[in-house]
Amino acid sequence: MLDSPKRLFIRGLNSFLNYKRVTFFFFFLHFSLFRIFKPSKKVVLFNKLHPIYSDFFLNFKTSKVTWFYFDPNWRNSLLGKFALKNCHILHLDHSAFKEEYLKFGKKTVIECEGLAKNSLFEDPRVSALLFESKYSGRVQLNKPKSFLVYPAVKNYSTFKPSEKNKLFTIISVGYGSYLKGFDVSFEVFKRLKKEGFKVKLIIAGTLGHNFEDYPEADRIAYQKSCDIIDEMLEYSKTNNDLIIKPFRKHDMIAKLYPQADVLLHPCRMETFGFTILEALSFGIPVVSVKLKAIPEMVKHGVNGYLINSFNWDGVSPIDEDAMNTPEWFDITVNESVKFIKQVDGLKRFELDPQFTYSNRMKNLESIYFS
Incomplete structure (x- = not known):
């Protein structure tokens, strides 16, 4: 049976007015009006979607620059090409970088989570390569066009929760129970309870396990982790001092971080480590492992404690196999228990200025306008 003209019209309208098209329409409208009515401001198109970055780009106001999120899928459309031709600066994610962006002749800044392609340093069309940590740029920060520009977070250290939890509250945050070490967090929680501490653990994330996801993991260590995760799930069904659930961004800011006494982040x-940065922005001490960029945020004995489970020197390439063993697990649990007992002795601290919005903006403006 053929569809009626009315049904075909409605189906076609629904197809046209889908989320992506509506989003692009409002982007193009906003972009065009902005270029007309505020021609003196520099327009920067960015395509890095991680909330830490997008929160900064979309919420931090400056008299010189405004940012627009540009979906990489728009680049080949006529309106997308119009935006690329009429912006001033492209601020691109290295992982989503495409050579075709360079043909528009705009000042191009590329932000890197890890090492950058060597060809980008030699390409005169690339103005700057930004590294998010000393570790990520450890062998390239000495090259021309390289800059260390840390991610930034809003400073919540003056935020006052409406109600403080009576139990000493440990939080662990993330997705991927094995990678984020939720099994370690639960073992630490059990150890503290056994020693008589009144403690609560909140796992803000999801649990699950799949051997195929982690082929590099020691089979014995991974099976132990899986067994602990299963035990966690059973325990949480009958005990209210263990909460396991994902939190939306708003709820993390309004409810989760304000009630926390410490962030335990025993990641493999x-x-x-954006979770660490968010916790520190609330003045919450962090107990974590000495790994990659984490020592650049957590200063041992000042705003938290670092566990050096496999004697990393802070410079050499990470041997991640060493973090997937029973020995790593035992050391990390023991050290976490020891350091959590010490967090009350830390003095009050403020967010390190190098991770603030104002410092990131100062660094970006010096690069944009150089």
């Missing part, structure tokens, strides 16, 4: 793998 990390790119930067």
